[in-house]
Amino acid sequence: MATQPTTDQQTVLVVEDEFIIALDLSETVRDLGHRVEGPYANKDHAFIAIDQEMPDVAILDVMTADGEVFPLADALTEAGVPIIFHSGHITDKDIEERYPNAMAAAKPCPPAKLVEMIETAREMAH
Template identity: 80%
Template sequence: MASQAATDQPTVLVVEDEVIIALDLSETVRDMGYRVEGPYANKGHAFIAIDQEMPDFAILDVMTADGEVFPLADALTEAGVPIIFHSGHISECEIAKRYPNALTACKPCPPDKLIQMMSEANKRAH
């Protein structure tokens, strides 16, 4: 995508309304050498961000400060952006029915599993 060509770093959209988790996710993304877009506590701000620049992939909490993240996930899926759902509110089966190509990390997710999922999502983006 355009964002990676411009910076040579994949851009990762992070949408998470729990501050500590959002900071931890962002740090993990940066540690992998990726650029963080966000973190955003609500999907409204994330929509503004993707309108300006589509990320290479996204890490989304299901329940955000302004409701379920699914409208944002639909827009990202339509644009071909790989998604990692990071949530304690919905099962992997429920996600797989609606988003068969998405990856799912149930909270709390061990950092090594999340890192593996980010590597997979980045591969899918290219």
């Protein structure tokens, strides 16, 4: 299946400390025609990246190599970046309370559902 070239390529930040999952998420993002920022195994490296360039969308694992991702999620939310939490450590209810505009995908997330969430987040970013 050929990916259609897109003129409005967006940047998707991927923060995931499990190597295989990080590669899989990155591949899914690239297959959609977007640019991957990362993947980063810890939030401190992701903070450096967003200081250079704010992404259009972020996919975040909750538990990173250097602790919970919430400080990064707070900074992204403040900047208006749509977030997809991709984790086995948090419930939809937890997300709704703290990040009412964010989406949550439980691991393992079927690729088709993740693609749908990325597209929804992309539309929110416009």
